[in-house]
Amino acid sequence: MNSFLLVFVAILFIIAAWFAWRYYDLKRRVDEFTLLIRVKPESLPTDVKGIENLSNAIASLKAIFDLRLSNLASDNARLATVLEQLIDGVLIADMNGMIQFANPAAQKLFETSDVIGCSVTEVVRNHQLVVAWRRCQQTRDVQSESVELPARRQFLQLIAIPDTHAGGSLLLVRDLTRVHRLETVRRDFISNISHELRTPLASLKALTETLQDGALADPDAGPRFLGRISAEVDALTQMAQELLDLSRIESGQVDLILAPLAPKSLLNSAADRMRMQAERAGLKLSIKYENNLPNISADKSRLEQVLVNLIHNAVKFTKPGGEIALEAESVLGGVRFAVRDSGVGIPEDSLSRIFERFYRVEKSRTSSGTGLGLSISKHIIEAHGGRIWAESDERRGSIFYFILPFAKK
Ligand SMILES: Nc1ncnc2c1ncn2[C@@H]1O[C@H](COP(=O)(O)OP(=O)(O)OP(=O)(O)O)[C@@H](O)[C@H]1O
Numbered sequence: 433m434n435s436f437l438l439v440f441v442a443i444l445f446i447i448a449a450w451f452a453w454r455y456y457d458l459k460r461r462v463d464e465f466t467l468l469i470r471v472k473p474e475s476l477p478t479d480v481k482g483i484e485n486l487s488n489a490i491a492s493l494k495a496i497f498d499l500r501l502s503n504l505a506s507d508n509a510r511l512a513t514v515l516e517q518l519i520d521g522v523l524i525a526d527m528n529g530m531i532q533f534a535n536p537a538a539q540k541l542f543e544t545s546d547v548i549g550c551s552v553t554e555v556v557r558n559h560q561l562v563v564a565w566r567r568c569q570q571t572r573d574v575q576s577e578s579v580e581l582p583a584r585r586q587f588l589q590l591i592a593i594p595d596t597h598a599g600g601s602l603l604l605v606r607d608l609t610r611v612h613r614l615e616t617v618r619r620d621f622i623s624n625i626s627h628e629l630r631t632p633l634a635s636l637k638a639l640t641e642t643l644q645d646g647a648l649a650d651p652d653a654g655p656r657f658l659g660r661i662s663a664e665v666d667a668l669t670q671m672a673q674e675l676l677d678l679s680r681i682e683s684g685q686v687d688l689i690l691a692p693l694a695p696k697s698l699l700n701s702a703a704d705r706m707r708m709q710a711e712r713a714g715l716k717l718s719i720k721y722e723n724n725l726p727n728i729s730a731d732k733s734r735l736e737q738v739l740v741n742l743i744h745n746a747v748k749f750t751k752p753g754g755e756i757a758l759e760a761e762s763v764l765g766g767v768r769f770a771v772r773d774s775g776v777g778i779p780e781d782s783l784s785r786i787f788e789r790f791y792r793v794e795k796s797r798t799s800s801g802t803g804l805g806l807s808i809s810k811h812i813i814e815a816h817g818g819r820i821w822a823e824s825d826e827r828r829g830s831i832f833y834f835i836l837p838f839a840k841k
């Protein structure tokens with residue numbers, strides 16, 4: 433009987449020990465979880481049922497946590513794509529000024545790679561921008577600074593924003609080179625146009641005053657001054673017309689009437705219009721083209737205007753006895769036209785600027801003209817989907833090329 437009781441007590445003891453072990457094991461695990469998810473450990477239930485409930489709660493919390501994690505991962509991926517595609521540069525620096533993140537645009541703008549771990553000073557390499565970033569670090573206020581980097585021909589704007597959590601900063605870098613250039617062009621345009629207007633207006637004023645002062649009655653000077661007034665008014669009218677043309681073409685208001693056109697007929701009709709002028713200036717005008725050139729897609733009258741502008745320039749800038757050649761040949765993707773002269777040539781540093789509105793090389797050299805012809809020509813060629821450029825050797829003359837796409841069959 434006694435031994436039976438002993439066995440019974442032993443079995444009871446084993447069962448109790450098993451429950452106790454289960455209980456403590458579960459409690460340990462829950463404590464670990466609790467620590468992980470930062471729930472106050474003292475508020476934990478201590479009975480088995482409560483612990484089971486807690487375990488279920490933790491399981492469902494984990495499911496929610498996993499879902500949030502995956503949402504966060506997809507948000508992160510989206511943000512990474514945006515930062516990668518952004519044309520503005522983004523840099524994130526820690527409180528010690530060490531770069532923690534840089535998007536591709538920032539690396540391109542500062543012409544560096546592997547910037548992570550480098551200092552802001554090393555990456556930015558500009559005193560004013562570094563000072564702006566330091567100001568932001570000290571004041572914890574947004575700071576902005578714009579600088580021109582002549583070596584890189586860039587105009588950059590930096591906005592430094594304090595990072596409220598980590599004590600570092602977010603640096604936004606914008607490339608304002610294009611905007612800045614457009615602004616300069618606009619400013620130049622206004623100052624150029626006022627300059628161009630001032631000269632003929634001053635002559636008109638002087639001529640009318642002379643006439644008023646008695647020259648009108650003079651049988652010789654009267655008609656001569658009136659003739660000069662008329663010439664000045666013609667020049668002003670031409671300038672107004674050219675400006676109007678230019679602004680219409682630039683704003684896309686001019687609809688091109690495109691039709692297949694044989695390059696040789698374009699060369700011939702422009703040459704016919706300019707032959708007399710060239711001969712009067714003592715110049716030989718020749719035409720050369722490949723046989724069987726494919727047609728181009730063109731608005732004939734507009735392209736004729738381009739060729740006339742180019743030939744007119746060649747006539748103006750070539751001394752008597754010189755030559756002007758009009759050429760056309762087939763190249764990859766289209767027909768390349770050329771207007772070649774044996775004139776005074778264009779200096780190397782002006783070649784890229786002659787297509788700008790009002791640009792003239794050494795204005796004294798030019799007897800007439802407002803500097804709009806090439807600008808208009810460029811717009812017409814580009815509206816045709818073509819390209820225009822010039823090459824020149826100051827000893828041998830200039831060549832103006834333009835390529836126009838073939839007509840679609
Ligand atoms: N064939 C050329 N040879 C030498 N210089 C040239 C030639 N063509 C153009 N240029 C230079 O480029 C400048 C700009 O030419 P553009 O045709 O735009 O103006 P322009 O001839 O002066 O005036 P516009 O054509 O408006 O009457 C000229 O003033 C001249 O300095």
Ligand SMILES: [Mg+2]
Pocket residue numbers: 741744745801803804805806
């Ligand atoms: Mg011209």
